[in-house]
Amino acid sequence: MAPFSGDGVLWLCLGVSLFFAVRGIATDLRQVVDLTQIKQVEREDKIISEGTEEALKLNTLLKLSESTSHDLRSAALRIISERSTKGETRDLLLEDLACKDNKVRQSRALTALHFLVTNRALSRTSVCTRLRDVETYMALVNCLCNFLEEHNEQTSATNSPILPKTRPMGEKKALQVLNILLPENLPSALDAGLISRWLSKYPFPCALGESSRRQDVVLLMKTWWADDVVMSSIFGTLATHPDGIKQLRKYGLMGSMIEENDQDDDDDADSDVWMVDGDDTAGSFRPTSARRLREDSAEEQALRRRRREAMVLSEGGRPLGNDDIIQRPISE
Template identity: 75%
Template sequence: MAPFSGDGVLWLCLGVSLFFAVRGIATDLRQVVDLTEIKHVEQEDKIINTLLKLSQSTNHDLRAASLRIISERSCKGATRDLLLEDLASKDKVPQARALNALNFLTSNRALTRTSICTRIADLHTFTALVNCLSNFLEEHVEKTTTTNSPILPKTRPMGEKKALNILHALLPENVPEALEAGIISRWLCRYPFPCALAEPSRRRDVVILMKTWWSDDVVMSAIFSTLSSHPDGIKQLRKHGLMGSMIAENDQDDDDDADSDVWMVDADEAGGSFGRTPSRRFPEGSVEDQALRRRRREAMVLSDGGRPIGSDDIIQRPID
């Protein structure tokens, strides 16, 4: 009998053919997967390049639409995590890139109708931003301005300005999360305000001076305005010594019509320079004396507008 019949040879050939066919199909499938992944990356690159070109278009609608798409992608998932990681970094190169990107996302006019600020104003973002601002404290060394002011330090680094702009845009969206991240407890309480470094120190007058000298540092003044308009913000400002007590503030209001104190800036330099601020009188005497001063300033002015106001037009509450 022959070792292999005709049917046996046929089945053997079919088995061998099937084996190599399966291996070939598997190899081809792996190649298809690899090719698909490469095409996917290339497609992503094409999309990004297209969006970048559209963002530079002279057509306003195309430019605005492409910028919105880019901003949406920048505020999600791993892209956003990397952006915030670079923002908090002490390495100046990635930090600068992150500051430029976030400053663009929060201030570009084409994105004003989007909800970028609302969506990224959370604890994660504020923590990275406070870390960034805290890193800048170490760079307050060289003078960058000659402005004499009780609230604006002469040593503000250039990068800090962008960080302040970002904070100014995000803070109104979520003050509680910013406070939890340490905007006051980790950063502002350590900030080198000239009035806080002066002798005698006017650290507790920072909030008042921000209102009086706001034009010297508009962005920082706006940040303080937002914080001092929030109940928890007021508590922390007082806790960390940047805002006076209720009694001191009432006494300040009572004495607003008195002569102003003289604030001397850079007294250690030759000549120095002077500015005028509202007086900052601390409570003197008993509680009764303070109440008496307040009552003296409670008055009503009646005038028909046809002549200058005189003492006869002022009706003051009787003093017991």
């Protein structure tokens, strides 16, 4: 008997043919799907072409910025921001920002600049990179200097050594803008007179009165930072740059190296220290450098101990350091 009958061979051929037919149909269907699929070939953030961007009028962009579509709204805001930070428009913005005689123009320019650097919809654009030259910092410093004359009415009841009670409302926006732009190009900000023209004349409460502590401003910014978070952040940025530290010392906002070393040499183990919320870390404080032995009389040592009254602030959870100690000015 033959191993395969005529019907068996027929069924075998039919099965093989069906197998290849199914595979061929599946392959053809995949090709049809690929050919008919609409692919997004536009680049990211290119919803509106560059040629169309230049042709759009400001009124049209304003309407698009109020659209319910997130993509259209973001694209419109991006176009507006790019137009505002280049060419003549940028020059007019900075000119109005530094304007001293027209407070309305200054306020509008400051509001516009604040929007440009803080709005989330513009975070992916190159706004900040276009506002990092000396001209921008010069206009911003001029704006802040203009606000110095407006520190004449009480706007806050907070008792703080770093936060003035007379801070104008517009100054808050200017500080926020400066805090964002300062890390972009700190040397240019210093060249524009950030410290020499503005901070050196700023009415810090600790620097007013008979017992001025202007040289302790940087230290107080670290210990009382919660009273003025934005200003403390600005000082923190300045204190991380060598040129910033140099100018802070030069204009009397930070103690000199000689004074700090002398202060360290005068401290000894039995000095009187007032601990505030430092129960958990008081035992972990150790002098960071060896103290020199002095051959003074007992009366001089007692007098020096009475004068060295200090306050140590600690939030707990870390060892104390020299930055946590605030000394009162010695009164004769």
